Amino acid sequence: MTRPLTQPDDRGFFGAFGGRFVPETLKPALDELSVAYAVAKDDPSFQAEFAEALATYSCHPTPLYHAERLSEHVGVPVYLKREDLNHLGAHKVNNALGQIILARRMGKKRIIAETGAGQHGVATAAVAARFGLECMVHMGEEDIRRQKLNVRRMELMGATVKPALSGSRTLKDATNEAIRDWVANVETTFYLIGSVVGPHPYPSMVRDFQSCIGREALAQMQERTGGLPTYGVACVGGGSNAMGLFHPLSAHPEIELIGIEAAGEGVDTERHAATLTKGFPGVLHGAMSYLLQDAEGQVTEAHSISAGLDYPGIGPEHAHFHTTGRARYESATDAEAINAFETLSCLEGIIPAFESSHALAWVLRNAGKLKGPVLLCLSGRGDKDMEEYLLHKEGK
Amino acid sequence: MTRPLTQPDDRGFFGAFGGRFVPETLKPALDELSVAYAVAKDDPSFQAEFAEALATYSCHPTPLYHAERLSEHVGVPVYLKREDLNHLGAHKVNNALGQIILARRMGKKRIIAETGAGQHGVATAAVAARFGLECMVHMGEEDIRRQKLNVRRMELMGATVKPALSGSRTLKDATNEAIRDWVANVETTFYLIGSVVGPHPYPSMVRDFQSCIGREALAQMQERTGGLPTYGVACVGGGSNAMGLFHPLSAHPEIELIGIEAAGEGVDTERHAATLTKGFPGVLHGAMSYLLQDAEGQVTEAHSISAGLDYPGIGPEHAHFHTTGRARYESATDAEAINAFETLSCLEGIIPAFESSHALAWVLRNAGKLKGPVLLCLSGRGDKDMEEYLLHKEGK
Amino acid sequence: MNFTEFIAQRVASGRKLLVPYLCAGYPTPDHTVSLLHALADGGADFIELGIPFSDPLADGPVLQAASLVALRAGSTLEKALEAAATFHAQRPEVPVALMGYTNPFLAMGAEPLARKAEAAGIAALLVPDLLPELWDHLAAPGMPPLVPFAAPNTPEARLKELGSIGGPFLYAVAVLGVTGARENLSDSVPAFLARTKAKTGLPVLAGFGISRPEQVPDLAPACDGLIIGSALAKALDGAADPVQAAKDFLIPFRVAMDKKP
Amino acid sequence: MNFTEFIAQRVASGRKLLVPYLCAGYPTPDHTVSLLHALADGGADFIELGIPFSDPLADGPVLQAASLVALRAGSTLEKALEAAATFHAQRPEVPVALMGYTNPFLAMGAEPLARKAEAAGIAALLVPDLLPELWDHLAAPGMPPLVPFAAPNTPEARLKELGSIGGPFLYAVAVLGVTGARENLSDSVPAFLARTKAKTGLPVLAGFGISRPEQVPDLAPACDGLIIGSALAKALDGAADPVQAAKDFLIPFRVAMDKKP
Ligand SMILES: Cc1ncc(COP(=O)(O)O)c(C=O)c1O
Numbered sequence A, B: 001m002t003r004p005l006t007q008p009d010d011r012g013f014f015g016a017f018g019g020r021f022v023p024e025t026l027k028p029a030l031d032e033l034s035v036a037y038a039v040a041k042d043d044p045s046f047q048a049e050f051a052e053a054l055a056t057y058s059c060h061p062t063p064l065y066h067a068e069r070l071s072e073h074v075g076v077p078v079y080l081k082r083e084d085l086n087h088l089g090a091h092k093v094n095n096a097l098g099q100i101i102l103a104r105r106m107g108k109k110r111i112i113a114e115t116g117a118g119q120h121g122v123a124t125a126a127v128a129a130r131f132g133l134e135c136m137v138h139m140g141e142e143d144i145r146r147q148k149l150n151v152r153r154m155e156l157m158g159a160t161v162k163p164a165l166s167g168s169r170t171l172k173d174a175t176n177e178a179i180r181d182w183v184a185n186v187e188t189t190f191y192l193i194g195s196v197v198g199p200h201p202y203p204s205m206v207r208d209f210q211s212c213i214g215r216e217a218l219a220q221m222q223e224r225t226g227g228l229p230t231y232g233v234a235c236v237g238g239g240s241n242a243m244g245l246f247h248p249l250s251a252h253p254e255i256e257l258i259g260i261e262a263a264g265e266g267v268d269t270e271r272h273a274a275t276l277t278k279g280f281p282g283v284l285h286g287a288m289s290y291l292l293q294d295a296e297g298q299v300t301e302a303h304s305i306s307a308g309l310d311y312p313g314i315g316p317e318h319a320h321f322h323t324t325g326r327a328r329y330e331s332a333t334d335a336e337a338i339n340a341f342e343t344l345s346c347l348e349g350i351i352p353a354f355e356s357s358h359a360l361a362w363v364l365r366n367a368g369k370l371k372g373p374v375l376l377c378l379s380g381r382g383d384k385d386m387e388e389y390l391l392h393k394e395g396k
Numbered sequence C, D: 001m002n003f004t005e006f007i008a009q010r011v012a013s014g015r016k017l018l019v020p021y022l023c024a025g026y027p028t029p030d031h032t033v034s035l036l037h038a039l040a041d042g043g044a045d046f047i048e049l050g051i052p053f054s055d056p057l058a059d060g061p062v063l064q065a066a067s068l069v070a071l072r073a074g075s076t077l078e079k080a081l082e083a084a085a086t087f088h089a090q091r092p093e094v095p096v097a098l099m100g101y102t103n104p105f106l107a108m109g110a111e112p113l114a115r116k117a118e119a120a121g122i123a124a125l126l127v128p129d130l131l132p133e134l135w136d137h138l139a140a141p142g143m144p145p146l147v148p149f150a151a152p153n154t155p156e157a158r159l160k161e162l163g164s165i166g167g168p169f170l171y172a173v174a175v176l177g178v179t180g181a182r183e184n185l186s187d188s189v190p191a192f193l194a195r196t197k198a199k200t201g202l203p204v205l206a207g208f209g210i211s212r213p214e215q216v217p218d219l220a221p222a223c224d225g226l227i228i229g230s231a232l233a234k235a236l237d238g239a240a241d242p243v244q245a246a247k248d249f250l251i252p253f254r255v256a257m258d259k260k261p
């Protein structure tokens, strides 16, 4: 028996979470986007164009890989959904393709995006290049310094990278700047958000674009094993790779869904990004969700060795899954992630992104205690993290 | 009408090229390898294991991408065979998988390889990790300095990187060292060569493992366009991605095959790697082929901005195709490759490897003069080249 | 007389409302009460007291900076309410409205907020990231009325809707963009204000981008009052005597607004 | 008397052949003729004159370095042949064999090589990267005979095949590995040499790794002679008088080999 999939209500809420907490200036743009997406979603020509782009611009269906040595190591079969093989090295391109095709249908000529580590910025710059659209990526000045190579990649593909000079000068602030840019240029500009966050309809739209992950994986598991996984595991930053996996899987109540947040230096320190574990509900970047914040409602800074998880918010549908218990959210520390990064590299010759390493860390932590096959979303490759890894090792 | 595919003769020659120019110590190992490969080649269980690895450890069939904006730019449809999407970012993993599965069947416990830029070394380290085999990669001391990140990737995956201290301390010398290592450890060690070079049976075996490129692309072209491409284009270092494309295509006499060598600073300077254009036949690393050498038969140093094309030899089957005229070999300079690198990045949001940029440069150079669809092997992604690109730009 | 009646009366009297926006706790929490007085002295009809927020996404650089300075100096919603209460006790004839982002209000909780706001005599609440559709998130007994916003891209149907939702007045965002003093506003602003007034039927106060008394003659006739934020924060920035600076800043606007055309 | 007969005669006489390997042009091309004399003086039965190559893949670090020094000093195959010709004219009783990789020989071309080698009195050709199956690549009228190699891993059937291919002698590579002086050789080397001799029926000279006269008593009885390469190059490296050093180096080997067991 499968269960119906979650959908946001009329106001864009998943239970208590989501909605549209935005200035009036953005309301017409969000209305326009909602309508355009609703039309596109049911338009076979849109879906065909999106499917073709996923298949040839990236490599969907991405493989499902039975990691034999890892399986042996943890005692149950582990299947890796190879989103690391996507064009540009992460699942981010799935969503970027979906949104850019929509933007073009809407006649938008200018694309903006926010980025932290630069993965979503690179994906956006690439798809904007591919469709010949002007592109500006907002990125915290601090992140620009830390992720120079991704900045150069974006520039090489013709995007302008605009330093965000406010606040902590990282992803949160880049997002604020992107929203400000959008407010100022709302009539010409398409804001291509990088995760299942932001005002309605972004969380459900981005989720839909990422749902190829879960849909493909289910079919592949069925074909390969004749059954379902016992666990669906993914790391959670904003939550797009996780929701891309979880949403299709959530139709099957017997699958345990497990999202892993970044515990940074530990959830009992000040330096972590474990939003569901340690935050409480609030409004940031256009949606109600869980949030790392102080007692006054001021948003606090997140910390993780993984730049892509270093965000104080989380997608509202995850907050909803957390509240309803449909998914379980745990966390993994920087140290556990590094260990998982090394373990997968050595056992399988696959260097995972630091982000994905958090999900792997959960599997390793539970070695010997798992009850059945694990389906894990390997959201990205770790090439981008090598330098940070070496710094970390030297720091020891 | 299709033509039969080229096969080496009993002594491993393609016409005048190839063979086994090796010390007697290696003869038993090459005999053993030839037999093992001949058996494996006809063994459905070997082929199934290889196909499964290609499909799930990497992402074969890799997509065929119709590059619309590039096509518009050059006047004919251009289809990119997306080998850049492979695990680890280049076609090298195809061959590494084929050989490691064979090595395991042969009961070998230790894998050695040579590497220049590190792409083949990384692929070898990865597949050795995946199968739990000991791995040593020989790499010129100079290349180790230039490609630190790839060295660290190999080490992270458990390989030992052994600096080659002789000669110019680059790929040629690393290959000498690998052969010396093999001679010394021939009974326990499998030498996993990275291109269609070396003594028989390597050139035809590596070609077979890379032929998925051409086979898949032909089927995809047929499915997509209902026909054949007018041109099959690839860059040529040792020549494995090119032969992987050319070999299946060579059955169709109407397809023009074009291999692009690295002209470095110009074929009329001393700094290039245009082996077929400027070299003459000779023996290096176990095979008779074209070679950059002086009048005394001393091998000269190659130069290219692209580390993967920076090799004074070329696979013997290419020398044969060159001699028979079945393929045409031209060259592209560093400057043309850089231009192509920028052009594809801006037009399609795909950053190509410097190697593959040479093949693209040929297409760009012939814009407006092409007579039909181009099938181009995009052998790798350019992330690895960003740093070099920036240095180059700053140097201007 | 409630705040809605207060506005209506001033509008009826033909007086253009002058509304400065003061970031609570800027430059320090100790300044807030005296700055409220200074603005009242300078001719404010009522005052918007801004609640600093870590992520003020509708604000330009000047108010972002002010917000940050205030937060670092220890400004909180609680303290802002205390300052407003003090001021209200001393000068009840100059109302204070709170302007702030949703999250700090939610963090306090709608009910405690309503209770404390009522006690402090808060006249209204302006929440730039809370559309009227979501006002239920701040609904609580005794909560001061919320104020709707309109922008140049707000469609006519939406303006009518906003009118029917109602509120003491409508905050007309004069530009597509964030807060921040602009040298010149678009020529189309008066038409936008007139349209907004006509379609909503509400008193319309215009804000975002008003920086100089010279802009007043163009704008004031098309609306019922002007809100001035970033330009004031700029005037306070680094001022030796912020209180004097606030008054000096505001008076020319008052003069310009009282000048009959 | 051709070279094959020369070898056969010495073997028949019970004399163990002592064969030094000299890298042509090392330390400079000017040294080559006088070093050939020095080695002859030191007791060499014949001399292997090595042709430097840019990519000596069967050689260890010592001979790689020697090769590089020689190339940088301008050593060529042509010059090596001239030196051999000069030496041959002066001392025809000590034959010279050329040892070198395939490519420099091919670059000269088989026919010119055969002509010049014949003129220089070259006794034989040793090409470590040319299996007998590929000897046709150096076939030309007048070409000196080629010498087959065997290694510890060469199967018995192959040894028989090598025997039937023939040659003036067989070069038994004593180790799995590249050239280079080794302190100790494996205990299995004498058995390997004996097997090689028995299966091929050829005179067997052992090379690779022989570094000290002390090794001679273990090895010499099992074969027909010893080839000494890296150890000699090491002795020449940095020697104030290379000619004297060469002679001093070789004599103890000669003494050890002539000692009756
Ligand atoms: C590889 C990878 N995984 C995961 C994430 C986290 O994003 P999300 O939680 O939206 O999947 C990122 C973000 O940059 C990423 O690059």
Ligand SMILES: Cc1ncc(COP(=O)(O)O)c(C=O)c1O
Pocket: B089, B090, B091, B092, B117, B119, B120, B194, B195, B196, B235, B236, B237, B238, B239, B240, B241, B242, B307, B308, B309, B353, B355, B356, B379, B380, B381
């Ligand atoms: C991306 C890429 N293309 C091409 C080459 C050249 O090798 P080959 O000519 O064997 O395909 C390399 C070698 O490293 C490479 O990394």
